[in-house]
Amino acid sequence: MTVRMLLADDHDLFRESVAAMLTADGGVVVVSVAQLEAALDSLAYQTFDLILLDYQMPGMNGMEGLRRVRQAAPHVPVAVMSGTTLRELAEEALANGAAGFVPKTLGVKALIAAVKRMAAGETFAPLSMLDNPPPLQAPLEDLTRREREVLEGICDGKSNKEIARDLEVQEVTVKLHVKTLARKLGARNRTHAAMIARNAGLNRP
Numbered sequence: 001m002t003v004r005m006l007l008a009d010d011h012d013l014f015r016e017s018v019a020a021m022l023t024a025d026g027g028v029v030v031v032s033v034a035q036l037e038a039a040l041d042s043l044a045y046q047t048f049d050l051i052l053l054d055y056q057m058p059g060m061n062g063m064e065g066l067r068r069v070r071q072a073a074p075h076v077p078v079a080v081m082s083g084t085t086l087r088e089l090a091e092e093a094l095a096n097g098a099a100g101f102v103p104k105t106l107g108v109k110a111l112i113a114a115v116k117r118m119a120a121g122e123t124f125a126p127l128s129m130l131d132n133p134p135p136l137q138a139p140l141e142d143l144t145r146r147e148r149e150v151l152e153g154i155c156d157g158k159s160n161k162e163i164a165r166d167l168e169v170q171e172v173t174v175k176l177h178v179k180t181l182a183r184k185l186g187a188r189n190r191t192h193a194a195m196i197a198r199n200a201g202l203n204r205p
Contacts, residue, residue: 004031005049006043007052008054009081015034025108025109025112035057036068040068040072043073050099053079053081055081061159067096077099077121081101087127094125100117
């Protein structure tokens with residue numbers, strides 16, 4: 001079975017290498033783009049058996065990009081790919097309807113097998129390859145009022161630029177608050193910080 005796949009990743013070398021390997025070794029037809037908007041444009045006039053999205057490329061905004069692509073192609077499996085191997089990220093992707101979570105460290109043969117399985121309707125998530133972080137710590141009481149406001153923005157899925165606009169401060173100031181609050185919470189990244197906040201009872205819409 002030949003699989004027609006849309007690959008969206010903003011790293012040119014990685015995208016081209018994956019496309020070449022899948023085409024040569026796996027019999028997969030790959031259409032590759034560098035941004036989420038380009039992926040959505042491709043879906044307007046092409047059909048695919050599988051869509052593979054880089055979690056950190058421009059326009060994704062966390063899982064919002066996954067949701068947008070699934071809305072644009074409701075009958076096509078959509079998987080998330082990332083260089084970050086946090087188990088929490090994989091679970092979040094699956095909870096948002098992803099057909100799978102693909103670590104960028106996956107070998108060629110395993111990637112080909114994963115692509116074909118997901119295109120056939122199976123779910124792929126190699127949990128044994130993913131990091132299992134220690135129990136969450138949530139010292140929200142240690143955050144300043146401004147850090148908490150920034151954290152609320154992160155939980156809302158907003159970018160640093162959007163948070164800066166809402167709080168009427170410079171974007172560089174927001175970046176500093178993000179770094180500080182992440183250290184206080186023991187968070188590895190923005191997604192992890194948001195999960196810690198929600199587990200601590202910081203409920204956002």
